[in-house]
Amino acid sequence: xxxxxxxxxxxxxxxxxxxxxxxxxxxxxxxxxxxxxxxxxxxxxxxxxxxxxxxxxxxxxxxxxxxxxxxxxxxxxxxxxxxxxxxxxxxxxxxxxxxxxxxxxxxxxxxxxxx
Numbered sequence: 001x002x003x004x005x006x007x008x009x010x011x012x013x014x015x016x017x018x019x020x021x022x023x024x025x026x027x028x029x030x031x032x033x034x035x036x037x038x039x040x041x042x043x044x045x046x047x048x049x050x051x052x053x054x055x056x057x058x059x060x061x062x063x064x065x066x067x068x069x070x071x072x073x074x075x076x077x078x079x080x081x082x083x084x085x086x087x088x089x090x091x092x093x094x095x096x097x098x099x100x101x102x103x104x105x106x107x108x109x110x111x112x113x114x115x
Contacts, residue, residue: 002028002029002103002104003024003026004024004096006108007020008020011113012111026077032103035047035097036079036096037095038093040091040092045095046061048061048094050070051079067085081094083111088114093111094110
């Protein structure tokens with residue numbers, strides 16, 4: 001069983017950057033496509049970015065394309081999300097988990113972008 005733990009959230013001004021990290025325990029980590037998701041207050045959880053098992057294929061929500069970059073290191077069981085040019089509408093709890101969004105997901109880390 002893979003158990004992810006997110007870190008790196010915080011408060012940043014609009015236009016700034018943050019880097020989120022996800023450390024996943026479990027030997028099966030490299031066998032899963034991974035994803036980042038977010039949930040803003042009063043809204044449903046939404047897909048942000050995904051990455052294939054080997055890291056060669058990535059995908060992004062239109063709202064973050066060109067600003068966010070997902071990457072992974074299977075030797076360290078980590079997945080990262082580099083977020084640039086942040087906007088107030090990026091404010092949400094960010095979750096790391098399996099790409100399907102259901103097999104496993106972490107507890108989340110808060111990202112707040114002030115205007």
